[in-house]
Amino acid sequence: MPARSTKTPERFSLDRLATPIGIALLVTDAEGALRALDWDDYEHRMHELLRLHYGAVDLVDQSAPTEMKTTLSAYFEGDLGQLSRVAWRTAGTPFQQKVWSALAQIPVGATMSYGALAAKIGMPKAIRAVGHANGSNPISVVLPCHRLIGADGSLVKYGGGLERKRWLLRHEGVEI
Structure with a gap:
């Protein structure tokens, strides 16, 4: 019988941010780095990308860091230089x-x-x-x-x- 994976699922936080173009889904890790940003009407795709990049993922409803939300809101309000201030981390090839x-x-x-x-x-x-x-x-x-x-x-x-x-x-x- 093949060995089963016992890897613990990645645990990330999920928050939502209202923007002029819809509700943004913000997925962050324990250190507060952004792991995913997608749109609520594409939530299924976001879950699929998380699964592809991280394997099993446990998403818990929890606020993203205030500074990140403030920075993203500022971008959407016209302060376009703000995006470079967002801490992010990705998995992938x-x-x-x-x-x-x-x-x-x-x-x-x-x-x-x-x-x-x-x-x-x-x-x-x-x-x-x-x-x-x-x-x-x-x-x-x-x-x-x-x-x-x-x-x-x-x-x-x-x-x-x-x-x-x-x-x-x-x-x-x-x-x-």
Whole structure:
């Protein structure tokens, strides 16, 4: 009989934050780092990403750190430089980590194509892999996957829906 995993589930806190584009779900760890940010109408997808990245997860309703909520609220109210102040931590493959770290370097008000991001991380032919990693990003907004666009400038794929992507980009001053 195969051995059964006895790994203790990861325990994270779940909180909610009202934003102009819906209720954001904030998943934090015991140290107060953001592990996931998604939207309440995409909660199932968030749970799936958490499972893929961490295995079994135990989510308990508990407030996120006040400073994190204040910082995120300030961003949504127009203080666009606030996102870099949010402490975050991710699990994922080394490649995903590389893509997500590169996302965090795209400046507010700028966009980048999937191909340009692939080139930036030194893997210019990995455009599809970059797209896949971007789609597996558990920390929406803070790791700004909304800033990735098609090579032709089109809005393509956003886990929170294209209307949210459009709003986020306009909020950051991007002409669409």
